[in-house]
Amino acid sequence: MMKYLLLACAGLAAHLTQAQTENWAVSLISPAMTLNADAVLRLDELNYTVRSPTDAVLRVRQVITILNEKADGKAQLVVPYDKFSKVTDIEGAIFDASGKQVKRLKQAEITDLAYAQDNYADDSRYKVAQFSRQLAYPYTVEFRYEVSSRNLMFYPTWQPQDDERLSVIHSRFIVDVPAMMPLRYKEANLTRTLTKQASTEVKDGFAYAWQVDTLPAIEQEPLAPMLAERVPTVYTAPNQFTVQDYIGSCATWKDVGDFYYVLNKGRDALPDAVRRQVQELVAGEKTVAGKVQKIYDQLQKQARYISIQLGIGGWQTIEASRVAQTHYGDCKALTNYTKAMLGVVGIPAYEALVKAGESAPDIRTDLPGFQFNHVFLCVPNNRDTLWLECTSQLSPVGYLGNFTGNRHVLLITPEGGKLVRTPAYTPDNNRQRRSATVVLTPEGAATVHVQSVYTGLQQEPYIDVIHGLTHDQQRDWLIKSTNLPSFELTGFGFAETKATIPAITETITLSTRRWASPSGSRLFLPLNLLSATSLAPVLTKPRQSPVVLKYTYDFEDTDTIRYTLPDGFAPEYALAPLSLDTKFGTYQARADVQGNQLIYTRRLRMHRGRYPAEAYADYADFRKKVARADKAQLVLIKKEVAAVAPK
Template sequence: MKKLLTISLFLCQPVWAQVEYQAAAIPAALKENAHGVVRRHETTFTVKSAGEATQRIRSVVTVLDKQGDDQATKVVYYNKLSKIIDFEGALYDADGKLIKKLKKADIDDYSTYTDYNLFDDQRFKSAKFPKQPTYPYTVEFVVETAERNLMFYPTWMPQDEQHLAVEQATFVANIPSELAIRYKEMNIQTPVAVTSLSNGGKKYTWTLANCPAVEFEPLSPPAQEQLPIVYTAPTDFEVQEYTGKINTWSDIGRFYHMLNEGRDQIPDHVRQQVINLTKGETTTAGKIRKVYQYLQNETRYVSIQLGIGGWQTIEAEKVALNKYGDCKALTNYTKALLKAAGITAYPALVRAGNDQPDILTDFPCFQFNHVILCVPDGRDTTYLECTSGHDLAGYVGDFTGNRHALLIMPNGSRLVKTPAYRPIDNLQQRRITVKLTDQGDATADVLTRYTGLQQDDHANVFHRLNQDDQRSWLLKHIRIPTFELNTFTFSEEAGQLPTFVETLKIDVRRWATASGTRLFLPLNLMSALSPATPLSQPRRAAVELNANYDFEDSDTITYQLPKGYAPEYELTPLTVESKFGRYTAQVTVEGERVTYIRRVTMHRGRFPASAYSDWVDFRKKVAKADRAQMVFVKSN
């Protein structure tokens, strides 16, 4: 009887725990185009009060090939407001047999300290299973944390990268009766299920099932727009004895203003320095430039991540004394300096990053990671990146440009749009003089002037690298097959936009090809564009041309031919028009001097998926034009 009962109980146990570790149980459709399959992803977020919550995440992923090996690593961040309660892991073979369980000795603990982090209480624990000799295999991680910073609720994204399928995932948020949760669903097929808890609160449940792997197409929108995701946020929160509400953007601005109010006082001697520095300036713009230069000369940027999540600045007096600060502190300090010059300025919270998408403007919550300074002046507004030691006053680049920021004002904070830079702002103007030999060897003197977004990389190289490293950088970025870099110089020019000038002296072996009495000369020396990647199947996603495609390039190349050569035929001027941009090229020959003039203008924008074939056609025509060459014949 005892044996029968044991067998009966065993048979009644769910086979779930076994199946989820067996690779053979994965549906074939989920393996297609996948490097890994999320078998189970279970997130439970339990809010206990406005200032305390726990989160438990259990993930089981089957790794199908070596491109999926990153799933065998787990990194968990924590600080004084987030404590790791549990960190477990296990490794299984293809049949679901346990190979290894994580031990404490397998989990490393690190600080996030870097050379620009002066103070940082952020740390992380990391565990990685050893590389497996055979595929597939399965990894399981369980992480539980206690949270005491409820300014932020979780963002749920179990399918967080391409080539990753999801068999089943759930997200449960348990909210007490006295609190509420706000949420935004994107690409979620099944809407949230809301049920009541025994304590009077509410349980919110989201589920995903059988989501095939996605491959991001070239120039497609951000992952957040293509993959299932749920954003959540509180309405009431508490952190380190500070309380706040979030229903509108104005609520967030009010909380940030309250945290930092009264911290913009500077010492009298600094105030007097500012007054003396700006007294000769008659315009607001002139005063801003002087104050910004003072900031850059007198302070340096460090990262300070302590306490209330890095949202409260250190006092301006301390910045004046110590000569350093993080983005909040330097912005607040600059605000105080401008105030001494009689200029009112306001902080602006922004999500910064060259590859970061804009915030969700219809979902007020703490989506920001940076702060800049906004200086209104009638119809003109100047934005200052206060962490930069070399940027031009008013220039924010692609790091914080062309996106929404939250302007923090004492009353009525609101979203504003940071500057966007047009093609005419982002120039690459190149003039090259080339002397050719009978063998086709070339000596080239190159002068290139970059403005706006096109000068960003060069300016960073100039300010951050020594001369040897600058040379190494150039050798990697000059797009000529075989060349020797003899000399180079970098310099900056003053102007409305940051401008960078690069001069090069280059030797190029066999740039032209000599064959009998003919010389075959490729015309575009350094700026040829490649064709776009054609698609082998119908396009799904929209075509997204970001700020990298807002530019205008012009090249004027003068070739000095060897004596006695004349063109075998002439090239007619070429124009390629498209909704994506415009391309022109023409050649003139005067005796033994050949002048090639090329110009391409591109526009950022979002286009329907059907436009991708037009994009491929446009780039194909441009690439063909950039490969153009002329044939010259030597007279007897």
């Protein structure tokens, strides 16, 4: 007992000595480190020690100065854990602007919460530490915590500057591993090389260390690459690991797939009654595509999605027989269930692991590991591979959209993992085709009928509108999203076409008192009130980052608006056709008169790409020219006035 008491006293004395020598006064921060910053990371120490394939500990210490209310979230600590990990220690302190410690974190200020919520079953939990008393700005918080883990499928990522509005004074990352478990890592945006030496934490092991100093906050720029592409980052991954008696390796993508395959092998058995139903369902279908369609339709009618993350169940599916009984499951379970039904009729299919999400980056293909957050299904069909999003009751066969499209996925085969890429959607897939008729009065009022067909990515915002809103809510949504002067929506409707490239047709009729503006004997007619483009943001400083037009920039918008002019009115002058052709996209617009009909046509085609920083000026100029053209007005004048107008 005396031995442990002496050790505890020694540890406390070390903390007290360190606290006495450290000074967290805000005045010590260089002005350059507060420029564009909401918070300053004064000290950041992350130590990850791997003792064996089943045992690791993470120790973290952070000192952060909060400059304003925008960074209050950084004064709160959130530490996740689950049945394979344990939070063994959390400490904290808060300091005023002078660097004086005002108080230490109390146990009552640490709460323990569950992730579980509606449609979500998860045994993961998290501890939240937050001071009950907030100081005047600026103030400083310090947190220390320790987490032990028995699941080494995942190693930590070091990215001290995780926010553009955060500056970093000092950060250090140390990983200790046994000699028989060499560290696998990937560096990005580092100016200093790592150091590697004998470990003092692990017997016969090695310590890898990285350090960065003086990282100012980053100027926020439009169309910039993701933050991870611009700040120092180190990704780490295991070589070998063991979790709940399952042994795995991340040395290659084949190995990653092998582990997932073994983890879920034998969980696709279906009850005999379900097998008979599947066979009857596809009876008479001659093609693979036809059989897949019927089975997928059946899945969407019967099953619903519930996220299940229980223990190793976060990666191991529940059995297909249970899904058949309960009619629900998570992405793994519904994918496995669909695969099992296809197997009944002899159609092979493979789970596809993916990092899903509209803004999610692609996985790091040169660092195999568990970088995924979702599973869906791949059905080979000669050269026409079919992709099935088994968690959706709305997606058509073959369509991935921006959730899982245009990225690498890992197919799980009996021979191991195979890395492939999902389809990308082009401007020809992502279209808005708009046709409108506008009948004008001499006073500038109009009755309008518009039909818009949206395909691919452009139809996605309308899915929730059609299936998630009532008729009255849809009407309110249309009124809010239609950018016109005061108008009355007199009718609307939606029609959905399910296909590999799905489409939604929107039809609206409306009346407005001010489509054109009268002035004496003239009417000033804006030609494009429905699809006007905005200006690109103006830069106030020289641009630093590349210009990235993301996946959603692959689109084509075409508009054809037929105006019926008021009796006695004609254009005072012709509008010259405009055509722009740049590396970012193309634009054409023209207005033609045929009797009392004025036909306005417009076509904007954009495509994604990555360009150097200096290209932003050209991009902004293109957007400016398009925006100016979209604001073009045609002056209409009464014919009798035009006849006597001076030459």
